[in-house]
Amino acid sequence: MIGNPLAAIGRVVLDTLSSIGFATRSFFGLLQVSPGAMRRPSLISEQIHFIGNHSLVIIIVSGLFVGMVLGLQGYITLTPYGAEQKLGQVVALALVRELGPVVTALLFAGRAGTSLTAQIGLMKAGEQLSAMEMMAINPIQRVLAPRFWAGVIAMPVLGTIFSAVGVLGGYLVGVQLIGVDEGAFWSQMQANVDVRADVLNGVLKSFVFGIAVTFTALFQGYHADPTPEDVSRATTRTVVIASLMVWGLDFVMTALMFNK
Amino acid sequence: MHRKMIDVWVGLFVLLGLAALLFLALKAGNMSTLSFGKTYAITGKFDNIGGLKPQAPVKSAGVVVGRVGNIRFDDKQFQAVVTLEMDAGYKFPKDSSLQILTAGLLGEQYIGISPGGDTVNLAAGDRISRTSSATVLEDLINQFIYSKAADGKDASK
Numbered sequence: 438m439i440g441n442p443l444a445a446i447g448r449v450v451l452d453t454l455s456s457i458g459f460a461t462r463s464f465f466g467l468l469q470v471s472p473g474a475m476r477r478p479s480l481i482s483e484q485i486h487f488i489g490n491h492s493l494v495i496i497i498v499s500g501l502f503v504g505m506v507l508g509l510q511g512y513i514t515l516t517p518y519g520a521e522q523k524l525g526q527v528v529a530l531a532l533v534r535e536l537g538p539v540v541t542a543l544l545f546a547g548r549a550g551t552s553l554t555a556q557i558g559l560m561k562a563g564e565q566l567s568a569m570e571m572m573a574i575n576p577i578q579r580v581l582a583p584r585f586w587a588g589v590i591a592m593p594v595l596g597t598i599f600s601a602v603g604v605l606g607g608y609l610v611g612v613q614l615i616g617v618d619e620g621a622f623w624s625q626m627q628a629n630v631d632v633r634a635d636v637l638n639g640v641l642k643s644f645v646f647g648i649a650v651t652f653t654a655l656f657q658g659y660h661a662d663p664t665p666e667d668v669s670r671a672t673t674r675t676v677v678i679a680s681l682m683v684w685g686l687d688f689v690m691t692a693l694m695f696n697k
Numbered sequence: 698m699h700r701k702m703i704d705v706w707v708g709l710f711v712l713l714g715l716a717a718l719l720f721l722a723l724k725a726g727n728m729s730t731l732s733f734g735k736t737y738a739i740t741g742k743f744d745n746i747g748g749l750k751p752q753a754p755v756k757s758a759g760v761v762v763g764r765v766g767n768i769r770f771d772d773k774q775f776q777a778v779v780t781l782e783m784d785a786g787y788k789f790p791k792d793s794s795l796q797i798l799t800a801g802l803l804g805e806q807y808i809g810i811s812p813g814g815d816t817v818n819l820a821a822g823d824r825i826s827r828t829s830s831a832t833v834l835e836d837l838i839n840q841f842i843y844s845k846a847a848d849g850k851d852a853s854k
Contacts, residue, residue: 479704482703482704482707483703485707485710485711486703486706486707486710489707489710490706490707490709490710493710493713529721529725533721533725590711591710593714594710594711594713594714594717595714597714597717597718597721598713598714598717600717600721601716601717601718601720601721601725602717604720604721604724604725623724626724626725627724627725627726627727628727630721630725630726630727631726631727632722632726632727635726636718636721636722636725636726640718
């Protein structure tokens with residue numbers, strides 16, 4: 438059927454639709470077995486250690502540098518208007534609303550998502566998951582669900598740490614290095630950052646990104662063909678799809694949350 | 698033993714997250730300025746509130762003495778009805794007046810309350826009738842242009 442473009446388009450549309458449907462079905466399947474996984478919290482805490490604690494260093498270093506760059510660039514932009522006191526507000530709002538959740542999610546996809554995909558993919562390639570099924574253990578409940586919830590829990594924690602460290606980075610550059618007035622820096626920040634509208638919405642964003650990124654990573658690993666090539670391809674797909682999902686979700690959530 | 702250590706590290710991780718949240722809420726956010734103290738509500742009617750928003754401060758002599766609660770429109774008198782949540786610790790005379798002011802040239806708008814001389818204080822539910830509206834920049838410019846034009850006419854005579 439070469440040379441029938443209509444059929445080719447139809448195939449692409451059908452493939453896309455069925456993969457979206459399959460992913461949705463898998464997502465609800467994962468949620469369905471989650472209560473069972475919750476009964477063994479030690480599995481989840483082990484995964485939080487693997488996903489969260491090991492990502493801490495890159496999150497803190499990135500947050501610090503993003504905050505420092507924001508402080509520097511914000512100062513350069515604000516000085517012509519004599520508004521460098523607003524630096525604290527600029528740094529904090531940019532971090533808490535957007536950069537904290539989004540950059541953390543992208544780093545998280547690269548740091549933890551890939552390792553989850555590779556791990557699950559190799560487990561599948563080594564037929565460990567099939568072996569579990571043979572022993573009447575549901576691999577989705579035993580392997581996937583604890584990793585999923587660990588990612589969902591770790592992501593907001595990491596995002597919050599990123600924002601807090603970033604604010605400190607902005608403070609270091611803005612106040613200590615450049616010499617913006619310290620009192621104005623903090624008071625402008627406090628006057629314009631709302632706990633509910635900005636801080637908690639940022640945490641909510643991280644939470645949603647945590648669901649999207651972790652689920653993508655697990656899904657790609659679980660449904661990779663058990664070959665070295667496809668496991669490596671699945672790892673790449675995790676980063677690409679998770680990043681695109683983060684951008685898309687971020688746009689929608691920003692439009693919903695900060696539309697005043 | 699190994700199991701315990703992992704729990705300790707995870708606990709530390711979550712604690713670090715909570716500390717970060719607390720830092721953002723208290724140091725970067727307005728949690729410390731949110732007043733959970735007792736307030737009493739009074740209302741004021743304005744012809745034009747300009748860009749006043751809920752949660753804007755109510756200041757007297759520059760000190761925050763309350764916050765703007767909600768803002769409604771009265772379609773009988775075609776005026777804006779602003780509810781003010783005043784800090785219960787501050788009492789003002791009944792004949793105090795309200796003004797909508799702007800912080801700086803382009804800053805946020807807030808309400809200034811100027812105390813009157815009455816011996817009876819405002820109580821919850823009271824309405825302040827002496828109010829002055831926000832200054833709208835266009836009106837100001839119009840006034841300026843008209844007065845300039847009038848000056849020009851006089852000079853040419």
